[in-house]
Amino acid sequence: MMLKNDLFLRAARGEATERTPVWLMRQAGRILPEYRALRARLSGFKELVETPELAAEVTIQPIDALDVDAAIIFSDILVVPDAMGLPYEMVEARGPLFPEVIKSAADVDKLRIPEPEEGLGYVLEALRITKKALNGRVPLIGFAGAPFTILAYMVEGHGSKTFSKARAMLYREPALAHRLLEKITLTTIAYLQAQVTAGAQVVQVFDSWAGILPPAQYTEFSARYIARICEALAPLVPVTVFAKGAWWAVPEFAAMPCRTIGLDWNQDAAQVRAQAGDKTLQGNLDPCALYGTPEQVKTATEAMLRQFAGGPHIANLGHGVYPDTNPDNVRVFVETVKAWRG
Numbered sequence: 001m002m003l004k005n006d007l008f009l010r011a012a013r014g015e016a017t018e019r020t021p022v023w024l025m026r027q028a029g030r031i032l033p034e035y036r037a038l039r040a041r042l043s044g045f046k047e048l049v050e051t052p053e054l055a056a057e058v059t060i061q062p063i064d065a066l067d068v069d070a071a072i073i074f075s076d077i078l079v080v081p082d083a084m085g086l087p088y089e090m091v092e093a094r095g096p097l098f099p100e101v102i103k104s105a106a107d108v109d110k111l112r113i114p115e116p117e118e119g120l121g122y123v124l125e126a127l128r129i130t131k132k133a134l135n136g137r138v139p140l141i142g143f144a145g146a147p148f149t150i151l152a153y154m155v156e157g158h159g160s161k162t163f164s165k166a167r168a169m170l171y172r173e174p175a176l177a178h179r180l181l182e183k184i185t186l187t188t189i190a191y192l193q194a195q196v197t198a199g200a201q202v203v204q205v206f207d208s209w210a211g212i213l214p215p216a217q218y219t220e221f222s223a224r225y226i227a228r229i230c231e232a233l234a235p236l237v238p239v240t241v242f243a244k245g246a247w248w249a250v251p252e253f254a255a256m257p258c259r260t261i262g263l264d265w266n267q268d269a270a271q272v273r274a275q276a277g278d279k280t281l282q283g284n285l286d287p288c289a290l291y292g293t294p295e296q297v298k299t300a301t302e303a304m305l306r307q308f309a310g311g312p313h314i315a316n317l318g319h320g321v322y323p324d325t326n327p328d329n330v331r332v333f334v335e336t337v338k339a340w341r342g
């Protein structure tokens, strides 16, 4: 299948493009009224994620509604622990909850390293359906959480400002943490490889909680596992690493075979460019900039684009779009990027 719009894929390979491609993290979701309407008819988030036809429909909604240059498969990073034998629930208006958490070596031993088609077949089927339905309109992104971020949820049991239970494990039982990270890493590599087979053309690794670790611990408990994922996937597709809050780790990511480094809104594009060699950079408009007037959104987007001049860039936000963002302002963001000739 020939791509009609391959700007994102070319930029993700580091090739020159006529204009900067644009998509948004969390573009498929609650900002869109058509998502909320579909979601309201279902028992919950999990039903949507686990029903491939519906997940595919929601994946394509932002391509129609926002005219972005890439689709990201509608799923969640927490499907991985679920498939390993630690199920999550998505509590309305609160977020993820694991009724059972990982506390001991026996808990880690019980976890499976599932065959992707068995444990995560519903995501792979959603990718296949989406790929067909997209009909080459835009490239399709697959994703997974970084092993440390997954460990954080599996040990803590829910979102947290501090993740102190998870962080305590790194200090008190580092060998146990490594055994858990090893199992998550093996599961994630097989899962991402299967996503590529099912149609993903780029994969992104989300290390959403990277920023809670001190740099030396980050290297030991997170970056080295991300490096293994990059090494396994880079021969297949371009890999993007997005590690929120881990600005100090850019030189480490630059040394990995990932192709793109995602920036959050606290990072300075010129500084990252200087540290990241020929990598493509992705980001990094502050999601809160989309609360401005349309004129303010345009000005902020152009200022962001100027900062990324001088190397390959994929425009995005510095984190997922917030659910109460006005989709009209998202369209202003997208149109401003598309009109830009920097």
Ligand SMILES: Cc1c2[nH]c(c1CCC(=O)O)Cc1[nH]c(c(CCC(=O)O)c1C)Cc1[nH]c(c(CCC(=O)O)c1C)Cc1[nH]c(c(C)c1CCC(=O)O)C2
Pocket: 024, 025, 026, 027, 028, 029, 030, 039, 045, 072, 073, 074, 075, 076, 077, 078, 090, 094, 095, 096, 143, 159, 206, 208, 320
């Ligand atoms: C940390 C994390 C999670 N999930 C994800 C991350 C990494 C990215 C990040 O840092 O934001 C990844 C994710 N989750 C979702 C996507 C969809 C694809 C996309 O459009 O980007 C992606 C890429 C759907 C979702 N995942 C979730 C929703 C909302 C649930 C709903 O519709 O009721 C969606 C659309 C739920 C979720 N899932 C998670 C949390 C903390 C929550 C609750 C907070 C929230 O509501 O945003 C875990």
